[in-house]
Amino acid sequence: MTKVTTVSFRDRKARGEKISMLTAYDYPSACILDEAQVDAILVGDSVGMAVMGYDSTLPVTVDDILHHTRMVSRGAKRALIVADMPFLSYHVSPEESVRNAGRLIAEGGAHAVKVEGPVRRIGKALDAILAAGIPVMGHLGLTPQAVHQFGGFKVQGKGAEAQEQLLADARALEDAGCFGIVLECIPRSLASTVSESLTIPAIGIGAGAGCDGQVLVLHDILGWGKARFAHTFFDARAAIGQAASEFVSAVSTGVYPAEEHGYE
Numbered sequence: 001m002t003k004v005t006t007v008s009f010r011d012r013k014a015r016g017e018k019i020s021m022l023t024a025y026d027y028p029s030a031c032i033l034d035e036a037q038v039d040a041i042l043v044g045d046s047v048g049m050a051v052m053g054y055d056s057t058l059p060v061t062v063d064d065i066l067h068h069t070r071m072v073s074r075g076a077k078r079a080l081i082v083a084d085m086p087f088l089s090y091h092v093s094p095e096e097s098v099r100n101a102g103r104l105i106a107e108g109g110a111h112a113v114k115v116e117g118p119v120r121r122i123g124k125a126l127d128a129i130l131a132a133g134i135p136v137m138g139h140l141g142l143t144p145q146a147v148h149q150f151g152g153f154k155v156q157g158k159g160a161e162a163q164e165q166l167l168a169d170a171r172a173l174e175d176a177g178c179f180g181i182v183l184e185c186i187p188r189s190l191a192s193t194v195s196e197s198l199t200i201p202a203i204g205i206g207a208g209a210g211c212d213g214q215v216l217v218l219h220d221i222l223g224w225g226k227a228r229f230a231h232t233f234f235d236a237r238a239a240i241g242q243a244a245s246e247f248v249s250a251v252s253t254g255v256y257p258a259e260e261h262g263y264e
């Protein structure tokens, strides 16, 4: 088994091999994704919406991400584990940013962290985290932690000025030392241009096929996703619903438990 590292992640791009990344928030999901040879597992702050029932990622804390990263790192043996730095965990001071990122690595078992936003906004935190030897993945486009600045979950990078800015921001993240970036919900042509102009991999979500890889929220491929870019690869939501109603009916009719489910 060859482990995926931040270095091999970059080599994949150089060889023209597409990178696959999915979120996971718990041990069994991490085991399954790892066995399926997913290259990278993101312990995303999307856990807030996919699992915790919040309507944004903003209430997610470092302790929440740490809790889920620990579960994932016990399950994944091959995949690169990237832990999201939640809202306000890298905005207050460089010192606090390093401490928070360090916890996700040292206590959580992540191999890298992901931060949202351009260098012109988070540059000091980014430099401090990288200086501590922690690999960082950037995230541009629809960065959900800025949802209120965007006025909702809206496609970004529309119009010439916004496109030039996003391209410059992507280059700045590469120059700062990020090993990869996520491009979320931007026009396909812009995502292709950005991917082609970087030597680090650009991983798209709702950004078209021209990216160097794709990332999706696990729940979105299992039937929970409502986003336009989400594709249901297997309808686990329906399957779980069916299993639960069969259980209800088996219990109410006395079919379950049968003799073999009990003890003498």
Ligand code: KIV
Pocket: 023, 042, 043, 044, 045, 046, 047, 084, 182, 184, 205, 215, 216, 217
């Ligand atoms: O939190 C998350 O899952 C993410 C992905 C949507 C890229 O940031």
